[in-house]
Amino acid sequence: MRILITNDDGIYSPGILALARAAQRFGQVRIVAPDVEMSSAGHSITSSRPLTYKRTPIAGFEAYRVNGTPADCVALGTHNWEKVDLVLSGINLGSNLGNAIWHSGTLAAARQAVLFGLRGIALSTPVTQEEPDFQALLPAVQDVLEMLVNTDVQLMNVNFPSHPPQGVRWTCQSVRHYDGEVVSGKDPMGRSHFWFVVKPIEGTDPDSDRWAVEHGYTSVTPLRIDLTDERLRSARSQPPIES
Ligand code: MN
DSSP, X not given: OEEEEEXXXXXXXXXXHHHHHHHGGGSEEEEEEESSOOTTOTTOOOOSSOOOEEEOOBTTBEEEEESSOHHHHHHHHHHSSSSOOXXXXXXXXXXXXXXXXXXXXXXXXXXHHHHTTSEEEEEEEOOOSSOOOHHHHHHHHHHHHHHHTTSOOOEEEEEOOSSOOSOEEEOBOOOSSOOEEEEEEEOTTSOEEEXXXXXXXXXXXXXBHHHHHHTTOEEEEEOOSOOOOHHHHXXXXXXXXXX
């Protein structure tokens, strides 16, 4: 099995090396990731300038850095390495829960894999003041990969808690609250500036991704590409198209 590893934190993130190490027992691993951090890049692609693909071995892994987005990395990675079976994205330094799925470059890379007809799994863990302890997390990462790699899972969002988990919960995306807000301030020259930041959400829906991570579980959320609201569509009557 060929496993392409990417992320949105950049190729030198400790999370990507941790994921490559966890994944190597499942197949042949190659890293293709952005040359700088692209967190919150979402599913953007680079269409107005050329991309480069430069060899950058990392801790014994075959690796390449791309001057583009996470989705670009999946495109170039699968173009330059045929017959990739699975794309793993992460391990992101920061949870990707609820509405963060819209902004996340980590998730977008996994989704780009599915758009190419491959399978994609995004993996994230919270960051507090300290860097995540990836060594302590390794058994949990391997357990999740064991559970998901050899299945027909198409697109999956995995979030680990900050400490070794007490188990796995199959969850839904938490969308009851939105966690984005604008905070304004002044720069040292007295000029106004703004930060679009994430604020903590209190009170979570049971069964949601956020609840699971807050309660010490690994959250596993199956996602889909088709965003059609079938409930609304089926409520409209329209004549069939004649062929
Ligand atoms: Mn990130």
